[in-house]
Amino acid sequence: MNKTKHPDVNSAAVAGGPGKNTAKDVFSGPPALQINGLNVGYKKSAFAPYVRVVHDLSLSVNPGEVVGFLGPNGAGKSTTIKAIMGFVVPEAGGINIFGHPAGSTQAKAKIGYLPEVALYYPFLTPLETMTLYGRLQGLGGKALYDEAMGLLQQVGLAGKERQFLKTFSKGMQQRLGIAQALLGSPDLLVLDEVSSGLDPVGRRQLRLLLHEIKEKGTTIFFSSHELDEVAQLCDRVLLIANGQVVDERTMDAALRGGIGSALEDYFIETLAKHQKASPTTDGDKAKR
Amino acid sequence: MIARKLTIWGALAQGAILESIRRKDMYVAVILALVMIGAAATIGTFGVHGLEIFLKDTALNVVNLLSILMAVLFSSRQIAEEVSRRTVYPLLARPIGRGDLLIGKFLGAFALSALSLLLFALVAWGALACYGLSLGVIFLQYLLLRLFSLALICAMTLMLSVFITPSATITMALLLAVGSQTFGRAVMLVDQTVSPNVQILLRGVYVALLHLDFFDMHEKVSYGWKPVPAWVPTELFFYALLYIGIFLIVAFLRFRRQAL
């Protein structure tokens, strides 16, 4: 398992390009995301056995990086992201966001989060939803209103600010989800299955938006099954399987080439190698 | 710090209130109140002078019952629905604690319950006023104590909702809300019949039990008693505050470690 961390020397952030993070920030400040020896598990009910979903996972994301978090279904991606957000309490291990422990208000103040399944209040409008989240974020007044309206326009929901969300399609709700994740210009974007539900037009718009955000120097950590967008956006990819990081790779020209097919090949081959190296039974059940 | 907390709680409560009002939860209850009180009032064909007590009693019983029901229904779904609908994720992704979420939701449920109570009280007052019946100043005290009890019921139901499923929460909460008086009376009846050890145990249970019946003055209102002295609602306010604190703390201790 290659755990070498390679900050991409070609990334705009490292080169001191436009954005809020300079090379000094990248190399001297705390990592945007640092996970050490994470173990997370669940019990489906009081009498069910404990199932460990993430095993001894460690990773690091530097400020300004865009890191793709890839893996097959059930690999532990969403669980890892939930642990980053403080939605689950790890059995062991530590997570820090810009030096603050995961789940703390200081950490959450720096994060913009898009959940895997984006569901919002059916009887609120997008503007009311954004206002609610903005107020929780510590924003308010006209500044919040302007930012909310701007973001809604940016994600293609202009003109629909005052419609009830129960009338929104899945794709439209996903767009709202992206907008609310960007509220308050977070330092770290954590996106779980970001393109889920979006039509091709929406995906392209999203890609452009994420590029813009990346240019500003925002750190992005996202999981996706859309290898095209991973190939185009990411500086680095982490491959997770059976709750462990099995490989990580800096995105180079070779991986980016072939409209994702090279990345797809890498994905499939690496996973296959991992399966051969450590065969597992169905579900890795660890009894507590 | 306090201003920030109030902003957070206020925003959460406002969201809960808007959702519920637009979902038209309360409209059904108000219509039900109108129907029930109206049906009782039609007995006025027998001659209303003898039925003043009966009408007041019925109207206030309807207000009691429906307000308890609404409080339980509003509170039971606050956290449970957030989790089941997954709307809790974007909420808790904000720089707020789980305790803030609990308090915000409690305030939202309480505000909705209070609004429902006032609507039902208005219906009752209106129906009685049609017959020239008035409820007196003691009615305001009744409403105040009712508000305290609704806050208690909301906190208790919210606490139950983080432990058990919504349907079980509603069952348990209604049972506790309606049955506490019966248990209290039973303890008093058997107090002299049991052994000293059991007596101590029963008395301890009695003291620990939440006495929601202390917040129900509808009989005094119906039978035209004078208002109670000020120390009564004051001390009951602190009694309510104590139990609300206990319920919310227990809920927080459970909720803070819950995997979402």
Add this chain to the structure above:
Amino acid sequence: MTERLQTIACAAGILLALAGVSGVASHVGPIMEGGPTGISMAEQERVDKAASASLLGEFRSSTADFLWIKVDAYVHGGVAMRGVTQQEKQSGTFDKVGSGDGGKENGNREHRGDETTVIPSASHDWRGWYGNIEREVSPYQDMNHHTHKDPKEALPLFRLMTVSNPHFIPGYVVGAAMIARDHTKVDEAIAFLLEGAKNNPNSIEIAEEIGELYSGRYKRQYEAGMPYLVKAIVLGRGRDRTTLTEDEDEAFENAYRWAVLNRREAGDFAIARKVAQEGLKLYPEDVVCKEFLKEHPEQPGNAH
């Protein structure tokens, strides 16, 4: 699975709680033998006297019962009462309930010293603050020599009671007594009772009450009243006295008394004497019969 388990656990909890309350109630005497399913006076009395009935409060099976409780609560200002327990009877440590303004003769329910308030007084209450609060928020007062609220306002409820259950005798009897408190409405009271007699031809109380109203000072229609008093006596004679309820027994005794008074006022001393003698055999302590026989002893020449 979890939801099913929790629902089962809740149902089990509810059943346990009900069992607990029943278990507690079963220790409180007098024992309630069978639940109140109808309105026979025997069962009504048992229900009224069962302390455990106060646990379930107004959980009654008929509208008439429910309204009776409402009227009873009304005239007592909402103060809830219950029968005393065996322990309280033995120790005598309970707050006594007694009327300060007359019993049935004034249209009020009789208080026979076997009742107490559900909420105890401070001197009989171990609860301290809790008891003080309950005495403030619930209707409560010292009921030892209490006066009743004017029951006139509850009259329509009596009408409702008898409409919902034509065999609810207290509805007729107490209702009529309350109507008759307005002396200009004695005829109305009698009419109400006659309707009750039609629905309850074997009721000692209704027959006696009609005879009493006719014979009383506001009607003085002795000939009209005597047949009803005789009917009440005949009905009482036809029953095993041990099966009579307290109200029926009292009405039976009153029938003798009023028959004596009726015949005395009508000048028919012979019949009055016979009635008094028979009455004393059944009720040796009856003052009216004793006094009459003392004032009008049997002498040669006035035996018939």
